[in-house]
Amino acid sequence: MRFDHLNIRAFGHFTDYELLFDPSKNFHLIYGPNEAGKSTTLRSITHFLYGFPVQTNDAFLHSNTKLRIEGLLKKANGQELFFARRKGNKNTVLDGNEKPLNEELVNEFLNGITKEHFLNMFALDHVRLREGGDSLLQSGGNLGESLFSAASGISMLRKVFEDLEKKSGEIYKKKAQTPRLNKLLKEEKELAKDIANCQLKIQAWKDLERTFTESKKKIEDIHQQIKALRSEQEKLKRIKEALPKMAKLREVTKKLVELGEVPNVPENLEGLREAAQSKQNNAQNYKQRAKQDLVELEDKLMKIKIPEGLIEQASLINDLYLDLKNYQDNLKKLPLIQGEYKLLEERVLSFMKEIDSLQAGLDNIDLFRLSAEKKETIRALCKDQPLLEQKFENNKSALRALDDELQLKQEELAKITDLPDIHELENVIDIVKRAGDIEGNIQKLEIQIEEKKNQINEKMRHLPLWTGTYQELVELQIPRLMETVKKFEKERIDFLNSLQTTQKQIKFQKDEIEKHYERIAELEELAEIPSDDNLQRVREHRDKGWKLIRTKLQEGSLDEQAEAFTKGQAIETVYEDSVRNADHVADKMRIEAEKVGIKNKLLTDIEKFKKNIADLESVELVTEEELDKWEEKWKALWRPAGINPLSPEEMREWLEKHTQLKELVQNLKNDESTLQSSFEKKLHMKQALMNVMSKFVVAKDNQSLDELLMIAERYQKKINGDINNQNNLQDGFKEIKRKMENLTTVKTEIKEKMNRWEFEWAKAIEGTHISETTRPTVAESLLNKYEETIKAYDELQKVVNEQISLREQISYFENRVKELLQVAPVQYDEQHFDLVVNRLNADLQQATRDNDLFTSLSEQCENLKARIKKAVSEWNEAEETLNGLFKLAQCDSIVELEQIERNVQTKKEYESKIIEIEEDLLTHGNGRSLQDIMEEAKQIEHDSIELDLEEIKRKLEDLEPQRSQLEQEHGVVKKEYEEKILGNNTASVLGEQKKESLLAQLSNLTEQYIQVKLATALLQKGIEHYRNQNQDPILRRASEIFSRLTLQSFAGLSVDYDEKDQPVLMGVRDHGDKVSINGMSDGTTDQLYLSLRIASIERYANENEPIPLIVDDILVHFDDTRSKETLKILLELSKQTQIIFFTHHARLVEIMKEIATDSTYQITEINSNVPLNV
Structure with a gap:
């Protein structure tokens, strides 16, 4: 795809500004000085392809609704798409006929590329170029990231990885405390423990529950009694209120029956009667007035008289009257025309006499006419001579x-x-200049070498564990593999974590023992709880006494052990006490069986904890021994280097600093080698110059x-x-x-x-009155006289023609008047034709008015006759209506009809009253039917209702204090019940609710954590996939471009592997030395990123429909030589895809003219849409 033209109709400060892209060229250099509108033009391309943003700063000249950009896109197969883009919410793409166009057509031409993808991949400026170079530095030259970043245009890819890692760390980190997910996990664990502690114990509330239930039952019973009494009370009140209404209902029903039979007539009977009577009266009055008006109109008609035949000539009279003004004007104009004719005739003769007095006469006018060709020829010759x-x-x-x-x-x-021959001198000068600024480079190298030495010494001062020179340091035998250090670091962390875990477990076991002893103390606060050991001891003491008694019974005496048992008391007394004590302990254990079981369980757990502590202390000792062995191996690893190592973390940092120092030392050696080569080159160039200069000028060795x-x-x-x-x-x-x-x-x-x-x-001049000796200026004056003569004669002819025309018009008017007078019904004086026409017109106007009046009066008479007929018809219709009403009401007169109307109204009122009373009874009947209400009232003794209500009231007053007392007592029990039982359950429920909320938050954060981790993994996998698919072709082409952009300072690019065995990009010098990305200058990294970017775009264009590359002043940091090489490469790229290069540097225009012919590129200056090289 390519742009064929772009028309900025209304955008920014542009109005109808068109950029034409030559279809025969694919490289378009668009130049414009500062403030010419380069940035606005760049934005117009993006807005044209993808639409205007909601907020724009480019509507300061044209309003938002007027913003518009048009253009023509063309695919490689020749398919074209013309469309216009306007600002709006919908239908923003229009075709050539201003009709909405489907946005998908534009997307198809763009290969479905989004706006962000287009800006990242196919739009490049010096800022993105510098960001791309920085991205290469941040990634350390990682091959996959470098290729993917250049291909996608995502310059800060490493920052994307860092942001993802930071975001995941903010959500969750193993063994950390502050991340949100770690905090929620800890909070959920503590909450679960609190919920377990809130579980209610059965023994504490059995009696309370029984009391609560009994009091609740009593309250329900008394509520039932009160409810029954109130129900009876409401029933009696309802019947009491309904009794007067029932009596009223019976009274109205009786009156309705007494009214008797009423004819079935319409409800609006009275209205129909009154309307019919009114219609008859109106018809009669109207008929009388119409007859009077008719007599008056017929009298007026008899008085109107119209002359016969005058109206038939109305058209001719009107035409003459319209032409009358012209006739009168013509009569006045005719004498003036005759005077004008005399003046013009004298003027023509005067001109003719000035030219030739002998032939001056109107009959000879043709002798004074010159052809146009002759006049123009003479004038042209008059101009040519001087x-x-x-x-x-x-x-x-x-x-x-x-x-x-x-x-x-x-x-x-x-x-x-x-002059001498200086070709040899010029050749030597050219060789020296092409070698560059050798002395300047030497000075820069000396400064660089000194700076690097200072940098090395500075880093040496901050490198711990070493006091020797940097030469000795780089030769030092130290562990080379970072993975070895990481392995030791991991082992140390594992040992420390294991030791810490073991110590935490020992502390936990000891804390549990202390808690168990505290629990036992709580159980024994009110009374000592014997254990199985206590019972065993007292029973052994009792059995020992029995053995002594049995021995005494068998042998008749006690041994020496009896003294220790009895302690001077009678053996029988001591034995009885031991039996009672053993029974007491056994009874105590039986009574406190639950507490005894808890205590025994606690004691058993204590013994188990003590055993666990012993086992854990053994593990702790073994772990400490393993940690000592690890430390010995760690020191042995560094012993060949004579270094007593710090921790692996610190030594890993030490190794990184050591690696950086080695690279600096290697760079220092390279610079020193380059400096020596530069000195030798300088001497060679200087000697060559002195040899050739000795032939022409004197040169000194010390120069x-x-x-x-x-x-x-x-x-x-x-x-x-x-x-x-x-x-x-x-x-x-x-x-x-x-x-x-x-x-x-x-x-x-x-x-x-x-x-x-x-x-x-x-x-x-042949045939004229001009001689050959006449000067051109005089000849021109004579030509003017000829023209004035003919012009005056032509005006004279116009006056003659106008005089003839006036006379014909006057004669025509008078003849028409004469013809009219022959057929007119009246006679007139024919001497003054204008007065005759005025008189005829006045008579015609009067006759017309009389005729119109006659017609109008006749129509009014007819209308009055029709209205009289209609009045008679309406009177008859009203009479028929009244006869029909008599028939319906079964009467013969208006008086009888009016009485029937009153009876109908009375019946209607009674029926409405009955309905109103019945609805009132139903409303207060609590859903009962009217029949049920009547039956309910019959079952009650009406005279005793008041007494029954008083009795119910008394009973309610007796029950109310009882209910109040019971509810107060129940409230005390209920409060205690809820505090001891429901309170714990509420805490549990609240805890569970909080736990559900925590679990929801945990689920949400876990999902976020998984998404971030998946995004990192997918991005990494995508990068690796792109590297595997595109590494060889892109790297091969990028290597060639990089060598050219660096002016062969680098021979190309290669792939190496870092300490993590990850592939990284390296620059290759002519002599084979490899330079890492970190060792390159900012300018070189920019050139490397540009090389990768161009190679990626070339590959895309080869495999897909090409997309134009938009470039904006990417050469601002390049010198002229590198700018030339870059433009050459872009010219090569333009053979595969269109390139639109924007710049405000006139120097680039000059460079372009130096390196390419006009047929390969197009230069257009902004605000001058004419290409500069066309």
């Missing part, structure tokens, strides 16, 4: 001036002596190369100036000779033209 004379004089002056200049050139040329070059160039410039001066004089001499020959030829041609003019002059 011009020819002037040319002849100018030619003579120019020949004299050239002859003088020729003499001066000959004298100057004779003064110039023979620098730059000074020698300046002297040589100055001498070269002087000799070349002399040569140029000599050549210019010789060329000027030849040019003067050529000009003199040309002037001599021109002089001959002028003489020939003057002879030809004299011949044509004699021929042109």
